[in-house]
Amino acid sequence: MESVLNPVEHLQHIFGPAINRVSTNHGIPVVHVHTNQISAITRYLHANEKLRGTLSLLWAVDHRPRDVCYELCYLFTLGESKDWLIVSTDLPGEERLFESITPKIHAANWYEREIRDMFGLIAHGHPDLRRLVRHNHWPKGVHPLHKNFPWNSVLQWRQPPGSVDGQFIHGEGVFEVPVGPIHAGIIEPGHFRFTVAGEPIMHLDLQHFWKHRGVEKLFEQQTLSGGVALAERITGDTTLGHSLAYCQAVEMLWEIHVPRRARYLRSMFLELERLHNHIGDVGGICNDTAYALAHAHCSRLKERVLQLNDRLTGSRFLRGVNCVGGVGIDLSTDQFSELVTELEHIEKDFTELEQIIAVNASLIDRFESTGILKKQTAWDHGVVGVVGRASGIDRDLRRDRPFAAYDELSVRVAGSLHGDVRARVQVRVSEIHESIRLIREIQRMLPDGPLKGDRQVVPDSGAWALSAVEGWRGEILFFLMIGEHEQIHRCKVRDPSFVNWPAIQMAVIGNIIPDFPLINKSFSLSYAGNDL
Amino acid sequence: MFKILKKSFKTGIVTGQYPPAPTGQKISVAPTAQKKAELFRKSLTIREVDTGSCNACEMEMNALASPIYDIERFGIHIAASPRHADALVVTGPVTINMEGPLKDVFKTTPNQKLVIALGDCAINCGIFKGSYAVTGPVDQHIPVDVRIPGCPPRPAEILQALEDLRKS
Numbered sequence: 001m002e003s004v005l006n007p008v009e010h011l012q013h014i015f016g017p018a019i020n021r022v023s024t025n026h027g028i029p030v031v032h033v034h035t036n037q038i039s040a041i042t043r044y045l046h047a048n049e050k051l052r053g054t055l056s057l058l059w060a061v062d063h064r065p066r067d068v069c070y071e072l073c074y075l076f077t078l079g080e081s082k083d084w085l086i087v088s089t090d091l092p093g094e095e096r097l098f099e100s101i102t103p104k105i106h107a108a109n110w111y112e113r114e115i116r117d118m119f120g121l122i123a124h125g126h127p128d129l130r131r132l133v134r135h136n137h138w139p140k141g142v143h144p145l146h147k148n149f150p151w152n153s154v155l156q157w158r159q160p161p162g163s164v165d166g167q168f169i170h171g172e173g174v175f176e177v178p179v180g181p182i183h184a185g186i187i188e189p190g191h192f193r194f195t196v197a198g199e200p201i202m203h204l205d206l207q208h209f210w211k212h213r214g215v216e217k218l219f220e221q222q223t224l225s226g227g228v229a230l231a232e233r234i235t236g237d238t239t240l241g242h243s244l245a246y247c248q249a250v251e252m253l254w255e256i257h258v259p260r261r262a263r264y265l266r267s268m269f270l271e272l273e274r275l276h277n278h279i280g281d282v283g284g285i286c287n288d289t290a291y292a293l294a295h296a297h298c299s300r301l302k303e304r305v306l307q308l309n310d311r312l313t314g315s316r317f318l319r320g321v322n323c324v325g326g327v328g329i330d331l332s333t334d335q336f337s338e339l340v341t342e343l344e345h346i347e348k349d350f351t352e353l354e355q356i357i358a359v360n361a362s363l364i365d366r367f368e369s370t371g372i373l374k375k376q377t378a379w380d381h382g383v384v385g386v387v388g389r390a391s392g393i394d395r396d397l398r399r400d401r402p403f404a405a406y407d408e409l410s411v412r413v414a415g416s417l418h419g420d421v422r423a424r425v426q427v428r429v430s431e432i433h434e435s436i437r438l439i440r441e442i443q444r445m446l447p448d449g450p451l452k453g454d455r456q457v458v459p460d461s462g463a464w465a466l467s468a469v470e471g472w473r474g475e476i477l478f479f480l481m482i483g484e485h486e487q488i489h490r491c492k493v494r495d496p497s498f499v500n501w502p503a504i505q506m507a508v509i510g511n512i513i514p515d516f517p518l519i520n521k522s523f524s525l526s527y528a529g530n531d532l
Numbered sequence: 533m534f535k536i537l538k539k540s541f542k543t544g545i546v547t548g549q550y551p552p553a554p555t556g557q558k559i560s561v562a563p564t565a566q567k568k569a570e571l572f573r574k575s576l577t578i579r580e581v582d583t584g585s586c587n588a589c590e591m592e593m594n595a596l597a598s599p600i601y602d603i604e605r606f607g608i609h610i611a612a613s614p615r616h617a618d619a620l621v622v623t624g625p626v627t628i629n630m631e632g633p634l635k636d637v638f639k640t641t642p643n644q645k646l647v648i649a650l651g652d653c654a655i656n657c658g659i660f661k662g663s664y665a666v667t668g669p670v671d672q673h674i675p676v677d678v679r680i681p682g683c684p685p686r687p688a689e690i691l692q693a694l695e696d697l698r699k700s
Contacts (some may be wrong), residue, residue, distance in 0.1 A: 029675030041637045135628075135629050137632070138628070144664055144665070149664070150664075151662070151663065151664060152662040152663070152664060153664040155628055156662060160632070161629070161631065161633075161647075181630070181633050182581060182633055182637060184612035184613070184616075185612070186580045186590050186593045186594050186597075186610065187582075187590065188582050188585075188587055189582055189583075189630060189633065209629060210584075210627065210629045210630050210633070211582070211583075211584045211585075211624070211627055211629070211630065212584075212627055212628075212629055212665050213584050213625065213627055213660045213663055213665050213666055214663035214664050214665035214666070215660075217665075218659075218660065218662065218663055218665065229659060233586040233588075233658075233659055233660075233683075234586065234587055235587055235592060236585070236586040236588025236589070236590075236684065237587055237588070237591060239588070251687070273621060293536065296598070296599050297539070297543070299594075299595070299597075299598035299599065299600075300543070300546055300598060300599050300600055302595075302598075303550075303595055303598050303600045303601075306595070307550065307551070309612075310551075310686075316592075316686065317588055317591075317684075349543075352535075352539055353539065355535065356535050356536055356539060368566055371697075399577070449581075526587060527587070528584075528585065528586050528587045
């Protein structure tokens, strides 16, 4: 009987009275459940063979002053269909405790720690409730996303900074190697604490959020139309991905119909962003095996793409390209032919380089079987993007939930089952070729027409939208809820790095520390996007 | 081996293939910085410190090391440790979590040292100004000698600024 039911009916069939009500928002079913049932229902969604839900996002909303309650929302991406389903529950009044789902769903781990830091809501039964965003020197009782916490508060240290709570392993011959927050290269800050016995890594404890700038709170100071510049600066390497996800959320709220030409241009710029980042990463990964030749060539090619971006849009990182309703920049036919000719050169150049890389024995030796992320581990942690696809998680929003112009383009999704550094390099290489192919397809199909659509409605306070973009790193999610006078009430940003960072802790186990930079680069995660 | 050589010959020398930096940049150099910069006219070693940037400034700093800009041809090196550095290049607004590490890095860098605030965020916190998690621009915590504005400044501009500083 269950097989013919849709997922919501399926849940209603099993949990009946625990479900308060069911609603739909922009086509996403929302199941409102009783707080004490949240663990049982999410566990069922996750483990049931037919539903196979992956936790994609977990966030809280402070409904004050409209309503004295917090709401917790759990977004699941369901198995084969890749449909979305939200489970939500209210914590009324002064209620601060909710049941942790982390013991059953690993993907919830950092989300629940984040909610504790930002809202002061405590996930009861969470196995590791150390501070995540608020480092130890932050004062007690500060929860920045409380509505009564002023965005421009000045925080006083309660102790000198520096001390961190690590997870320690003791024993004979067990050593700890702390690294960071400031690293040797030109990279972002993060603290890694390795526990080793001899050469192999037994355990890695990540301490991030050094760069926490309060992005989500800053969004709450913006109106819907004013948030684009901030979205572009969440993580500079994904300027376009984040601004696109933000604009799409606003467009859903304002029911803007984005013209076809604008949607095609958005897809094209998104592929350009993917291109320069993937080329740079392939070079970076080679550099971490000390293969400087490939690094030099890749950084040369990456620079060519960035200069191309600059010539086409006036910004190397595609800033100012997206605006609410469409795009702010159009390309002439001449510019398009310049773009396609340049990409042809770049592809030829890159293919020659690829042939050199592919037969380099010492490179293959370092890549193969290094930093394996097993499919089951990736699934348990809800890993997304390139890293997920390299571990056999066949998900790509461009195909699964088409946005921009991807419903009219056919995206060939790359993938691998090996889950090692080599697989991640191979997926990137395939995606580089696919991006160039897509841009050619876009050039052929590009329709004429306006670049910007107009807003249709004035949404009520409390309306919300959830938007998703497959950026070069993976799924970027934006939850946007509006308050009074079109002020943003809550903006939850999820960069793919946030879900992929915990998975790196699993991928390094058994590897040696000198391989860590290589594994880390093959994941290529953002610190800024993670820390917000 | 043959393929590698062929590729190198085919590619040729790419250094310098970038559009020149626009003139009239508003780079500000503190009066004391000129004297300090004299010491590093022939060789300058930089340590980059990110205190909360969006990572676009990092990408532009990385681009400087690419064959196209090849910063080493000017005798500028990028060091792995602040103990080896003559200059700190700081990017991003200083976050509450990075304030401590920034001060530590400043203490560890030997004197004489230059501090270069790179990008709008490092100079005035940019779009993150006022946030509870940001404790101020770089000069609130350590003395700054040179300010290179931009969001982010292009590599050619950074290169130009470093060159000007050492020539003057």
